[in-house]
Amino acid sequence: MARIxxxxxxxxxxxxxxxxxxxxxxxxxxxxxxxxxxxxxxxxAALPNRGNITRVRLPINLDQAILIGTTNNVILRTLDSKKxxxxxxxxxxxxxxxxxxxxxxxGLRNVNTGSIDNLYNDVRLTVQQLxxxxxxxxxxxxxxxMNDVLNEQDFKINAAKVKLEIQKSYMKALAAKGKIxxxxxxxxxxxxxLKKAKVEFSQGLITKVQLMEATNKIKQAQFTFLKYKNESxxxxxxxxxxxxxxxxxxxxxxxxxxxxxxxxxxxxxxEETIIRAINTREDLKKxxxxxxxxxxxxxxxxxxxxxxxxxxxxxxxxGNDFPLRHDIYGLNFNLVIPFGSSVVQSNGSLGVQKDxxxxxxxxxxxxxxxxxxxxGYESSSIKFFDNLAYSRKIVEGEVQLAEALLNFxxxxxxxxxxxxxxxxxxxxxxxxxxxxNSRVLLQWESLKISNTKLNVGQSKKEELLNSELExxxxxxxxxxxxxxxxxxxxxxxxxxxxxxxxxxxIRIQKGKGNSLIGALLQNKDxxxxxxxxxxxxxxxxxFPGAN
Numbered sequence: 001m002a003r004i005x006x007x008x009x010x011x012x013x014x015x016x017x018x019x020x021x022x023x024x025x026x027x028x029x030x031x032x033x034x035x036x037x038x039x040x041x042x043x044x045a046a047l048p049n050r051g052n053i054t055r056v057r058l059p060i061n062l063d064q065a066i067l068i069g070t071t072n073n074v075i076l077r078t079l080d081s082k083k084x085x086x087x088x089x090x091x092x093x094x095x096x097x098x099x100x101x102x103x104x105x106x107g108l109r110n111v112n113t114g115s116i117d118n119l120y121n122d123v124r125l126t127v128q129q130l131x132x133x134x135x136x137x138x139x140x141x142x143x144x145x146m147n148d149v150l151n152e153q154d155f156k157i158n159a160a161k162v163k164l165e166i167q168k169s170y171m172k173a174l175a176a177k178g179k180i181x182x183x184x185x186x187x188x189x190x191x192x193x194l195k196k197a198k199v200e201f202s203q204g205l206i207t208k209v210q211l212m213e214a215t216n217k218i219k220q221a222q223f224t225f226l227k228y229k230n231e232s233x234x235x236x237x238x239x240x241x242x243x244x245x246x247x248x249x250x251x252x253x254x255x256x257x258x259x260x261x262x263x264x265x266x267x268x269x270x271e272e273t274i275i276r277a278i279n280t281r282e283d284l285k286k287x288x289x290x291x292x293x294x295x296x297x298x299x300x301x302x303x304x305x306x307x308x309x310x311x312x313x314x315x316x317x318x319g320n321d322f323p324l325r326h327d328i329y330g331l332n333f334n335l336v337i338p339f340g341s342s343v344v345q346s347n348g349s350l351g352v353q354k355d356x357x358x359x360x361x362x363x364x365x366x367x368x369x370x371x372x373x374x375x376g377y378e379s380s381s382i383k384f385f386d387n388l389a390y391s392r393k394i395v396e397g398e399v400q401l402a403e404a405l406l407n408f409x410x411x412x413x414x415x416x417x418x419x420x421x422x423x424x425x426x427x428x429x430x431x432x433x434x435x436x437n438s439r440v441l442l443q444w445e446s447l448k449i450s451n452t453k454l455n456v457g458q459s460k461k462e463e464l465l466n467s468e469l470e471x472x473x474x475x476x477x478x479x480x481x482x483x484x485x486x487x488x489x490x491x492x493x494x495x496x497x498x499x500x501x502x503x504x505x506i507r508i509q510k511g512k513g514n515s516l517i518g519a520l521l522q523n524k525d526x527x528x529x530x531x532x533x534x535x536x537x538x539x540x541x542x543f544p545g546a547n
Contacts, residue, residue, distance in 0.1 A: 053248045061254040062170050062508060065243060069166040070159055072244035079155040086148035093144045096137040099129040104314070106359065120359060121324060124316025128334075134306030139296045146293040153286040160282070160494060162242075167490045169239040174257040175483035176232035179476050181256075182517070183225035186472040190218050190465055217465035221472070228476075255508060257482065258518035262507045263530045266426040266489065273423065274416045277496045281415055287408040294404050298397035304390045310334040314351075318358045326356035330376075343386045348378040415495070422492035426505075429485040433531040436474070436481040437516050443467070443474040444520075475517055482515055 060068070070076060104126050110118035130137065194214055201211045236251050245251075255261065278284060312332045317324035330351025337344040351360060355372050362368055362377040450467040489505045492498070500506045514530045526532055 055248050055250055057250045057252055058245075059252045059254055062167070065170050065239070066163055066166050068245070069243040070162050073158075073162050074244070075158050076155060076162065079151060079158065082151050083148070083155075086144070086151050090141065090144040090148060093137070093141040096130060096140070099127050102126045104316075106318075106361075108359070119320045120318070121320070121322065122316065122318040122328075122359060123324060124314045124318075124328065126312065126314045128310055128312035128332075130308070131311050132307070132309040134303045134308075136300055136303065136306075136308075139300050143293055143296050146289050146296075149289050150286060150293075153282050153289065156282045157286065164490055164494045165242050166239075168487050169235070169242045170253070171257070171483050171486050171490075173232070173235040173239045173251075174253055174255060174261075175479050176228060176235045177253055178257040178479050178517070179228040180225070180232055181258075181521075182472055182475050182479070183221070183228050186468060187218070187221050187225055190221050190468055193465060193468075194218050214465055217469060221469060224472075255510075256513070256518075257479065258515045258521055259513040260508060260510050261486070262509055262512055262514045263482075263485065263489075264504050265531070266423070266430055266492070266505060268423050268492075270420060270423060273496050273498070274419045276498075277415050277419045278412055280497045282497075284408070284411055284415060287404070287411050291401070291404045291408055294397065294401040298394075298401050301390070301393040301397045304387075304394075305338050307335060307337040318353075319356060326358065327354040328352065328358055338387060338390070341385045341388045341390060343383045344380065345383070346378070346380040348376065350374065350376040418495040419492075422488070422495045426485070426488040426492045429481070429488040430531060433478075433481045433485050436478040437529070437532050439474045440471075440478050440516055440520075443471040447471045475520075478515075478517060482517075 102125075104122075104124050106120075106122035108118060108120040112118075197211055197214045201208065237247075239251060240247065240249060310333065312334075313330060314332075315327075315329040317326060318328055319325045328351060330349060332349040333347070335344075335346040337346075347363060349360070349362075351370075352374060353370050353372050357372075358370050359367050360370050360375055360377075363379050365377065368375075447464075447467040447470075450464045453463070486506055489500050493500045493503070493505070514528050516526065516529045516532060518524070519526050519529050
């Protein structure tokens, strides 16, 4: 039960870092994730029985993939586990501000032949409190809190990286799925043409060579189709690996890259985007925390010479028999003063024995019998060259702090360069997408002309099949351009800490895609097609033969 509660806490934490997640199907996904992939579960030490494997088909969309992938990720779960350790360390550091309380018992039993028995019992409550350390304990608490913040930021940084990898793998898998759709439709059309060619051959209207050429074109299309089927299988395997799912799970992608994804032209204010990234990137925040942490550590090293003072006391009773009758109480102190590499330590105690006799333990003197009244001791020692590491720690602190400051400055510049490069790549990908759109239009026009020529007897059937092959190739190239543009947008959103949905760069809406191929498949007009130049002379309002 404790493990299940821990998994639920981690799940909620992942969800809090994924604002893009929708509320639908979470319970189903949560159940599937933790039943099919029990990371860090108590039973994970035993090897699973792989004798009888049942294939599981999992319908999945992009949001669900991100949820499963971030929940299953081993690095994120490890960082989440370290969260509890950080809390424990903070509690330990706070403990230094509280008095150390204990109970001490001292008992002597001397039962010797021919002499009086010596029996003695001493029970006392002891307390010790740090009085002064120059603020080191407070700095240690701050350092522990910063380590907790660093762990949280590592979680966010890795969660963003995992999300990006999932988005990229998912879109590649969608593109491969789309190519299969295009290849299948092309083969169906070409096979229909081949049937007609066989009829024409049987009637003597075409030669055997022409029939063989038509058959060869079909084989080329089938070969290309097999290549894209293999590409789809490989991309799904990579996606399962990114999601940390078992190999027997079969993924069924719910979206269609052509008809369910709407994209728009990337329009950014570069300077504004760079400033936003510098102010909000988690790695920069982490670098700032590292600088503050090293400043505190350097301050502790620089203040090595500040003495530490501890005060304590005790109160109790002693005597020969129970119940104990003689009251005792006292105070003690401990002083530690560093002098360079040497350390001076001084200890002292002042106690009161109300009546009877008691025993006090003095360092260097052992157990001493004391009578009623005041009793005490003081001891001082110098340990020469006991702390040779103090100067090294100071120098190391200075070097580490200087390095952290330089890293922070370099990271700011690096972020600015990364943002600029990613925005440039997204603009370039958009321009390539526009070019691919134009090529599809060109090949579609060529296919239409080939159809017309064939109908009037001015061209051969193999020329029509050639046009069909070129048209499908242009559609597949457009698919690559489409997915490359979306990946470039996701990468730009990652480095600039943006939300592609809020920026309306990529929106997943069932049946509301705005790609040129989607318009072709659904026989829609091209007024809202993304990346289609309105001045293109070949632009048309609709595509015939979409079915």
